[in-house]
Amino acid sequence: MAEGIKARLERIGTDGRMVNIPMDHGITIGPTKGLVDIESTIDAVTRGGADSVLTQKGLASRVHPNKNDSGYIIHLNASTTAGPDPNDKRLTGTVKEAVRAGADAVSFHMNVGSDSEPRQIEQAAQITKAADEFGLPVLAMTYARGPDVDEHDADNLAHAVRLAEETGADIAKTAYSGDSESYRRVTEATRLPVIMAGGSPQSDREMLENAKGAMEAGAAGVSMGRSVFQHDTPEAMARAVSMVVHDEATVDTALTQSGL
Template sequence: MHTGLNARLDRISTDGNYFVVPMDHGITMGAVTGLKDIESTIDGVTRGGADAVLTQKGIAPRVHPNKNEKGYIIHLNASTTIGPDEDDKRMSGTVEEAVRAGADAVSLHINVGSEYEPKQLEDLARVTEEATRLGIPVLAMAYARGEGIDGTDPESLGHAVRFAEELGADVVKTGYSGDADSFEHVVESTRLPVVIAGGSKGTNRETIEAVRGTMDAGGAGVSMGRSIFQHDDPEAIATAVSAVVHDDATTDEALDRAGLE
């Protein structure tokens, strides 16, 4: 494997496990809670134990002074909730632009099974080719989405993560199937490190139980956005997630460490 690629993977992980906090939602949803003062949020979640944060390229100047020497990922496609179709992700940057903005890795969102899959397949193939040439890791956000597709079905999720590996990604993010037993199939469907999305904000216990189930199934961590940055105390919930991902804590131990119920 490329020396630079390994070095950059180390910058966005800890001992092979990943705790990423995506905050590219400003382009999708607008300046929602947690993203207006994104500087404070970035500072809090990285102090809490996140390995890396993720944004669109234009936010880079607000990231670097506040990430406490943690990793940085730039997302390369986007859509909005007020546009014609949120699943129609279009390219918003290139690997070269991400490198110039100081990113350690890039990411791309793919809706496997949707009508937009063919175009997004081509986009991911181009991104992985450029990233390989430059030694930049690619996090593929590969979701099972489309008409008649259950986004929590382990077979569909397994197909999505394998899709990412087949196209040359280095790490893959996908939805959670709901429990450790069913998520084992997803993890076993690829040799890539598999991390789960957080989705909309749940209770503290629900969030940490999903993280614990992922790790029990052999997953490599999480890439959680709203569950973290929209929390009343982003640093505290980040501390709890980090306790599970990096220290193998139980759900109760993690919540106790963070002072959460």
């Protein structure tokens, strides 16, 4: 691994573990709660302990003054829920643009099993090649999504994270399978660090239990978006997640001591 990639991985995580708050949802679902005044949200979640935040390139100027020295990841593809196929992610930026915008890493999304999977694999190859030239880490958001695909099946998720490694990514993000035992099959499918995607918001306890289960299964962290940035107290929720990931706190301790 290039020294630049190693150095930048340390900017988006802490001691090999990561709490990432993705906030690229504005392009997908519009200016939803927590993203209209994204400056305040970024300030809150990073004060709460998030190691890094993630947005599309156009928001870079709103991120940097408010991220409290946390890492910054720029996402390079997208789709909208209003479009004909939300799984068909198209490129929205380049690695060079991300570097110019001050990113510490880039990310992209692949849906294994979708009709657009072949194009996304090609995109992945382009992005990882370009990122390597700049010494920039790549986070691959790899999901099992498509016709007749079980999005939470551990074998499908294992295929997804393995695809991330095979295409040259440095970190793999995927959904939770629902329990720690089955998720271990996912984390053991690759030598890349695997971080758990938050998915659709549930109760605070349920989200933290998922995070705890993923960590017990060998995950390297969590990438949790709506459950944090749409929370009534995003700083407290970010702090609770960070306690589970970085301090190995129990769910009860994280709920109590975070201020939730």
